[in-house]
Amino acid sequence: MALYKNQVLKVYNSLSGKKEIFTPINEGHVGMYVCGPTVYSNVHLGNCRTFMSFDMIFRYLRHLDYKVRYVRNITDAGHLVDDADDGEDKIAKKARLEQIEPMEVVQRYTVDFHNILQKFNFLSPSIEPTATGHIIEQIEIIKDILEKGYAYEINGSVYFDVKKFNEKYEYGKLSGRKLEDMISNTRELTAQDEKRNPQDFALWKKAEPQHIMRWPSPWGDGFPGWHLECTAMSTKYLGETFDIHGGGMDLKFPHHECEIAQSEASHGHSPVHYWLHANMLTMNGKKMAKSTGNNILPNEIFSGDNEILSKPFVPSVVRFFMMQAHYTSILDLSDEALLGSEKGYFRLMEALRVMESLEKSSSSTLDIKAWQQRCYDAMNDDFNTPILIATLFEAVKYINLIKEGKERISAVDLELLTSTMQVFVFDVLGLESQEQLTTNSDKLSGVVSLLIQLRNEARAGKDFATSDKIRDELAAMGIQLKDGTEGTTFSIS
Numbered sequence: 001m002a003l004y005k006n007q008v009l010k011v012y013n014s015l016s017g018k019k020e021i022f023t024p025i026n027e028g029h030v031g032m033y034v035c036g037p038t039v040y041s042n043v044h045l046g047n048c049r050t051f052m053s054f055d056m057i058f059r060y061l062r063h064l065d066y067k068v069r070y071v072r073n074i075t076d077a078g079h080l081v082d083d084a085d086d087g088e089d090k091i092a093k094k095a096r097l098e099q100i101e102p103m104e105v106v107q108r109y110t111v112d113f114h115n116i117l118q119k120f121n122f123l124s125p126s127i128e129p130t131a132t133g134h135i136i137e138q139i140e141i142i143k144d145i146l147e148k149g150y151a152y153e154i155n156g157s158v159y160f161d162v163k164k165f166n167e168k169y170e171y172g173k174l175s176g177r178k179l180e181d182m183i184s185n186t187r188e189l190t191a192q193d194e195k196r197n198p199q200d201f202a203l204w205k206k207a208e209p210q211h212i213m214r215w216p217s218p219w220g221d222g223f224p225g226w227h228l229e230c231t232a233m234s235t236k237y238l239g240e241t242f243d244i245h246g247g248g249m250d251l252k253f254p255h256h257e258c259e260i261a262q263s264e265a266s267h268g269h270s271p272v273h274y275w276l277h278a279n280m281l282t283m284n285g286k287k288m289a290k291s292t293g294n295n296i297l298p299n300e301i302f303s304g305d306n307e308i309l310s311k312p313f314v315p316s317v318v319r320f321f322m323m324q325a326h327y328t329s330i331l332d333l334s335d336e337a338l339l340g341s342e343k344g345y346f347r348l349m350e351a352l353r354v355m356e357s358l359e360k361s362s363s364s365t366l367d368i369k370a371w372q373q374r375c376y377d378a379m380n381d382d383f384n385t386p387i388l389i390a391t392l393f394e395a396v397k398y399i400n401l402i403k404e405g406k407e408r409i410s411a412v413d414l415e416l417l418t419s420t421m422q423v424f425v426f427d428v429l430g431l432e433s434q435e436q437l438t439t440n441s442d443k444l445s446g447v448v449s450l451l452i453q454l455r456n457e458a459r460a461g462k463d464f465a466t467s468d469k470i471r472d473e474l475a476a477m478g479i480q481l482k483d484g485t486e487g488t489t490f491s492i493s
């Protein structure tokens with residue numbers, strides 16, 4: 001029997017502001033859409049946290065035996081610098097600055113995005129569509145919205161008519177805003193503005209002659225508005241109504257609000273049953289931003305090459321750190337927090353190793369079935385990974401006590417404990433068993449230092465054959481010894 005039949009999953013729906021029992025539209029199947037990256041720079045760690053939250057959700061849904069179609073797009077056009085309807089396209093701007101083709105920018109940063117996600121042990125989404133691959137679908141939706149009277153064309157651009165939409169539907173219901181408040185809080189439109197109201201947003205923008213990324217349309221050469229691609233791609237691959245839409249908290253308004261408006265204007269009904277939003281990552285208590293320098297790239301954590309870090313951390317430690325917070329809570333990254341997570345992560349891995357050689361008894365001193373259900377209860381409560389991890393650590397403690405002979409476990413229970421630990425640690429949390437980087441480099445330094453010491457002793461004893469051998473063999477391995485006034489140092493090439 002499918003696991004989901006025995007587990008009652010509840011999710012926090014941003015639309016209702018409540019935890020709701022998750023019931024998919026088609027039994028046994030889940031359609032999930034998550035807004036992907038705009039590929040104009042290296043993926044930053046905050047974005048990784050958002051995508052990791054949905055990777056964990058994807059993993060748990062799969063574990064519950066749902067057949068999940070997970071669509072996560074790549075934004076390769078239409079996302080303007082100021083996030084609204086003005087300014088340059090982010091990708092075109094980068095291409096201009098670096099004097100390369102926009103598609104070179106897209107290729108470079110899509111590859112970077114995939115590389116980083118692979119290091120973090122992400123599962124691939126089922127479909128990863130691009131905005132530029134769905135221009136036709138986007139044009140079709142614009143035509144439909146125009147026909148239904150919720151958009152207007154002006155000077156080769158098409159804008160969504162928020163005021164008109166709000167007469168029949170409710171603009172702002174996801175972010176809890178009222179259109180009247182928005183209107184009274186915004187500036188007056190200037191004479192150059194094409195929009196009827198400041199809240200209106202672009203579905204299609206006319207391309208100025210210098211704009212490189214352009215496509216023909218019934219309204220002339222132009223490019224789609226940013227919000228539209230997600231409506232086009234989610235509808236195409238998941239249908240007019242689907243189960244889960246996810247993204248970062250910062251996308252709730254205006255991006256997701258506009259997605260809802262576009263779908264309702266076009267299809268006449270709401271597109272999504274459950275809106276899930278992942279919270280942000282801060283660093284040393286402050287918002288991460290490139291402009292302030294309070295920012296870190298994933299590779300800098302893996303190499304330790306950032307001034308806030310005392311050492312490098314393997315990807316699974318970072319993943320474990322992220323999983324220690326609930327996905328809807330703000331999480332603060334610091335060297336101290338990562339060091340704490342590293343300790344926890346290696347304790348967990350050690351327990352998994354110890355478990356392999358535990359002595360079996362005729363009975364158990366812990367109710368493993370009840371413990372297993374507590375693991376599920378944690379995840380069923382809106383994917384509460386911190387509670388899950390705390391429950392896994394109850395088992396870690398138990399495993400260590402069995403090893404010391406203070407607790408007992410039966411063969412059947414040990415099997416259940418082992419399989420459950422593996423499911424939650426590897427399949428659901430997505431952790432991998434990784435070696436401690438520093439331990440290995442520390443060991444290497446120790447070995448080389450020992451060889452330097454032996455070489456010094458050989459030289460002192462005038463055994464130059466041995467001392468030269470040590471130096472030459474190390475050099476052949478790419479380890480160079482350098483004799484100086486302060487003694488011998490080494491470098492690894």
Ligand SMILES: [Zn+2]
Pocket residue numbers: 034035036230255
């Ligand atoms: Zn989106």
